[in-house]
Amino acid sequence: MPDSAVDPVSAAVSGLxxxxxxxxxxxxxxxxxxxxxxVGKSSLIATVCRALGAELRIGVITNDIYTDEDARFLRxxxxxxxxxxxxxxxxxxxxxxxxxxxxxNLLAAEDLERDFDPLDLVIIExxxxxxxxxxxxxxxxxxxxxxxxxxxxDVARKGGPGIGRADLLVVNKTDLAPHVGVDVAQMVADASxxxxxRAVVALSRTDDTSVAELRAWVxxxxxxxxxxxxxxxxxxxxxxxxxxxxxxxxxxxxxxxQAHDHAHTH
Amino acid sequence: MLLADARLPSGGHAHSAxxxxxxxxxxxxxxxxxxxxxxATTVSLVEAGTAVVTARLLGGSRDGAGGPPDGVRLADxxxxxxxxxxxxxxxxxxxxxxxxxxxxxxxxxxDAPAMRVLAxxxxxxxxxxxxxxxxxxxxxxxxxxxxxxxxTVYDDAQTAASALLKLEPLDPLAPARWVxxxxxxxxxxxxxxxxxxxxxxxxxxxxxxxxxxxxxxALLSQRLFRA
Ligand SMILES: Nc1nc2c(ncn2[C@@H]2O[C@H](COP(=O)(O)OP(=O)(O)OP(=O)(O)O)[C@@H](O)[C@H]2O)c(=O)[nH]1
Ligand SMILES: [Mg+2]
Numbered sequence: 001m002p003d004s005a006v007d008p009v010s011a012a013v014s015g016l017x018x019x020x021x022x023x024x025x026x027x028x029x030x031x032x033x034x035x036x037x038x039v040g041k042s043s044l045i046a047t048v049c050r051a052l053g054a055e056l057r058i059g060v061i062t063n064d065i066y067t068d069e070d071a072r073f074l075r076x077x078x079x080x081x082x083x084x085x086x087x088x089x090x091x092x093x094x095x096x097x098x099x100x101x102x103x104x105n106l107l108a109a110e111d112l113e114r115d116f117d118p119l120d121l122v123i124i125e126x127x128x129x130x131x132x133x134x135x136x137x138x139x140x141x142x143x144x145x146x147x148x149x150x151x152x153x154d155v156a157r158k159g160g161p162g163i164g165r166a167d168l169l170v171v172n173k174t175d176l177a178p179h180v181g182v183d184v185a186q187m188v189a190d191a192s193x194x195x196x197x198r199a200v201v202a203l204s205r206t207d208d209t210s211v212a213e214l215r216a217w218v219x220x221x222x223x224x225x226x227x228x229x230x231x232x233x234x235x236x237x238x239x240x241x242x243x244x245x246x247x248x249x250x251x252x253x254x255x256x257x258q259a260h261d262h263a264h265t266h
Numbered sequence: 267m268l269l270a271d272a273r274l275p276s277g278g279h280a281h282s283a284x285x286x287x288x289x290x291x292x293x294x295x296x297x298x299x300x301x302x303x304x305x306a307t308t309v310s311l312v313e314a315g316t317a318v319v320t321a322r323l324l325g326g327s328r329d330g331a332g333g334p335p336d337g338v339r340l341a342d343x344x345x346x347x348x349x350x351x352x353x354x355x356x357x358x359x360x361x362x363x364x365x366x367x368x369x370x371x372x373x374x375x376x377d378a379p380a381m382r383v384l385a386x387x388x389x390x391x392x393x394x395x396x397x398x399x400x401x402x403x404x405x406x407x408x409x410x411x412x413x414x415x416x417x418t419v420y421d422d423a424q425t426a427a428s429a430l431l432k433l434e435p436l437d438p439l440a441p442a443r444w445v446x447x448x449x450x451x452x453x454x455x456x457x458x459x460x461x462x463x464x465x466x467x468x469x470x471x472x473x474x475x476x477x478x479x480x481x482x483x484a485l486l487s488q489r490l491f492r493a
Contacts, residue, residue, distance in 0.1 A: 067488045089492045091280040092432040103277030103366040104492070 028059070028119040029225045030109055031218070032098065032135035034162055035146030037128030040172040040205075042070045044146060044214075045123050047205050049079035051215040056120040056222070059112040060085045061105060063097050063127040070125060084116060094127025102139040109139075121222065131160040137232035142221050145235075147191075148173040153182040156191035163191065165235035168199045168217055175204040277366030281359060282429030282491035283422050284309070284476050287483035295434045299444040302426060306419050306448035307455060308471040313360075313397040314418040315459050315468035316347040318411045320401025322463055324380040334464045340387050340398070346465035347395055353477035355484035359493030363396035371403050378406035411460035416449065423448040429491055 033041045042062070049058055058080060062070035064087055071087035074080065088104045090097040097105055109122050124140060126133060135143045145162035147155050150173060156163060163169055169191050177184045184202050191200045199217060203210045224230035288301060320343050322333045351357050368384060375381050380402040384394060397418065404414040427441035462468055480493055 066490065069487075072487070089280045089489065091282070091429065091492075092490045093279055096279050101275040101277060101279050103275060103369065104280045104362075106369075107277070107362065107365055 027113055028057075028109075028122045029142065029222050030122045030124060030140045031221070032124050032126065032140035032143035033146060034098065034126040034133050034135060034143060034166070035128070035170075036130060036151065039128070039146045039148040039151065041125050041128065041146050042073050043205055044144070044170060044172065044203070045125055046074060046077045046079050047203075047211055048123065048214065048218060049074075049077075051211055052121070052218060053079055057116065057118065058084065059109075059116055059119050059122045061108045061112065061122065061124045062087050063090050063094055063105065063125060065090060065092065065094055065127040084112065086112060090127055094129045095133045098124070098126045098133065098135045098139060100136075102136055105139055121218070131155075131158070131162065134162045134166065134235040137234045141225055141232045142167040142230065143235070144168045144170055146170045146172050149177045149182040149184060149187065150180050152180075153187045153190075156187050157194060159194045161235035164194055165198065165233060167221065167233065168201060169195060170214070171200065171202045173204060174202050174210065175206050274370065276370045277363060278421075278425055279428070280492050281363060281425055282433070282493065283426040284356070284480060284493065285426040285429050286433060286489060286491045287479035287493065288476070289433055290486065290489070291479035291482055293479075295436075298426075298430060298434075298441075299447065302423055302444050302448040303451045304473070305426070305476075306423055306452040308473050309476055310419045310422045310452065311415075311455055311459050311469045311471050312347070312350045313400075313422065314415040315462045316343060316350075316395070316397035317401035317404060317414050317418050318460055318462045319343050319346075319465055319468055320398045321380075321404040321409070321411065321414055324383055324402055324405035338464060340383065340394075342465045343401075343468075344394065344398060346468050347397055350468060350470050350472050351395075351477075352472070353480045355480040355493060356477060357395065358484075359480075360395035360397070361393040362492065364394045364399045367396060367399040367403070368394065371399065371406065375403070375406045378402075380405035412456050415456045415459045416452070419452045420445070420449055432490055 033045060035041055045060055049060070052058065060074055060080060062068070062074065062085070064070050068087040071085050074085050075082040086108050088097065088108050090104070105124055109124065112122055113119050124135070126135065134145070143162075143166045145166035145168070147163065147169070149171060156169070156171065171184065171187055171191060174184050188200050188202050201210060201213050201217060203214055205211065221230065284305070285298070285301075289295065293301060319334060320340070323338060323340060323343060325333065348357060351360065372381055372385065384399065384402045387394065400418055400421070401414065403409075404411075404417075409417070423445045427445045430436070430441050431438055459469060483489060483493065
């Protein structure tokens, strides 16, 4: 939706100022959590709620595909008032609901923010999709892309918009690494390289140090959102592509609002 | 006609226009073409009549039929629509769709008087249903009443047809034909519905079976679509 075209009336609805500038402090940080099926998105949200529920006012929206199971899982986890967890139907298109037509999710976020005003954080779980599913910046202010070690050590290297350019990449279930023959340090190093050093957290819900790291990242993001220094990024539907040149080429990633670092050669 | 496109980012992709409730409620898949025709000549006309009366009220009528009598307000139209749509699940779903359309329409026609009226109404009276917002869009764009009827019927049929492909295995070409047949079946009703001027004129041709299926569907924990 072209944010620059909103009038004051819709601005009140969408949380945008008439000139299209974000009004960050006016509402909760909307944080997307995406990633393939079963990597631990719901569990990660439960972990965040457990780690921050005492100091932040949190709401959660789930996008299930066939059922409202994720919402029910989170409600039964007892980490948040069940009323603050809402499920949204996606018409069998989880990808569409977070990217091409975010209406249902936006309305649900507005409702949560209105019903539990004021909220600090609204977490939106994407229905488990594939490696290309990322959130539109029209829906979320920041997003986490989740992989797990059980999906194999190579996945991080293979890249994709979420892996490459989500605000945070989580390599989840590190406790399983020895059982699936994955070298976590190597997987994180591959991921960091694919991400040109954007944030990566190696997480296991049973490893308190990693949970603390995730918690600190969320608080840091909330701070920069509130102070207006964070600009929502669109990881984009397109993977970074390689341009050959005499020095061996460079990876061209289409991040809006960031200078392309063409000096970066491989 | 932009509005009638299911790819419009207004939230319609999560709705099935009562089709999923019907199939889960036991309707056979091979009854879908007949069901589409039935809908286009009953439930869809309630929606279409509501849109037409709204458009007249908001001053968009360009076909000389005149507006509703003085003293009729948007709330009266909403009430007439609600009385003809008894299932709360359907009214809730229609209001959700209305919000999505309104959000989009305010962006596309921010200065249209009809949009301003809706915005002013929305706050004190709660969310407006899809048919009312469609009517306001018709007013904002000067769409003739007959086309408003056709648009509303088509939008409904196409929403169901798109959902059908997610619900039943079939050749995607088949529902395209059924949508055309449903729209053709509605055609004899177009002049009558297009001539509605007061809330009382809105057809009361709802479908109790659809209402019942919608209520049952809203209680399920396994569904792809909102309604
Ligand atoms: N060993 C281990 N298992 C985990 C961890 N986090 C989640 N799991 C398990 O992984 C499975 C999937 O977790 P979910 O949180 O439901 O994953 P999801 O990504 O939300 O799944 P979908 O919503 O179905 O795509 C469950 O059996 C969890 O118990 C972890 O840190 N370690
Ligand atoms: Mg989940």
